[in-house]
Amino acid sequence: MADCCNTKEQGSEVSDSEICPSCKSKGRKVKIITLKSMLIPTILDTLNASLTHYFCSTKDCKVVYYDTSKKTYITSEVKVSVYQKDNSSTVPVCYCFGWTKEKIKQYVEDGLASNPVEHIRDNINENRCGCEVNNPQGSCCLRNVTSYTKSLSLL
Numbered sequence: 234m235a236d237c238c239n240t241k242e243q244g245s246e247v248s249d250s251e252i253c254p255s256c257k258s259k260g261r262k263v264k265i266i267t268l269k270s271m272l273i274p275t276i277l278d279t280l281n282a283s284l285t286h287y288f289c290s291t292k293d294c295k296v297v298y299y300d301t302s303k304k305t306y307i308t309s310e311v312k313v314s315v316y317q318k319d320n321s322s323t324v325p326v327c328y329c330f331g332w333t334k335e336k337i338k339q340y341v342e343d344g345l346a347s348n349p350v351e352h353i354r355d356n357i358n359e360n361r362c363g364c365e366v367n368n369p370q371g372s373c374c375l376r377n378v379t380s381y382t383k384s385l386s387l388l
């Protein structure tokens with residue numbers, strides 16, 4: 234009878250632990266291996282590996298990871314530049330196979346390099362990708378590469 238009023242709590246409600254403590258956006262769950270690979274040594278010292286960790290992809294938010302106890306890890310505590318949070322042209326979009334913004338731009342502008350999406354897809358098919366440990370977001374870069382390539386083509 235009261236079911237209609239409970240839909241929020243049962244379905245799409247974002248639980249508080251999923252929210253970035255800094256920018257209040259919903260983050261994506263990442264595996265602990267990603268933090269072990271990405272955090273600088275002095276910060277890895279403080280990792281609570283038993284908690285669930287999230288990745289914040291908000292551009293203007295300095296927080297890269299946070300856990301369910303609200304502990305945060307910021308960009309300077311991560312070994313690599315984070316694509317979503319870095320404006321420089323040398324930041325990787327594909328971390329595994331070295332496609333920086335600059336290199337993708339070169340492909341789009343003069344077609345000299347091989348097609349980044351095809352090149353990455355070939356390597357994925359050969360099971361060579363290691364996004365969990367190479368990419369700070371801990372998951373496949375292909376969507377970022379595709380949308381970045383598209384954004385350049387539309388300029």
Ligand SMILES: [Zn+2]
Nearest residue numbers: 253256289294
């Ligand atoms: Zn954030």
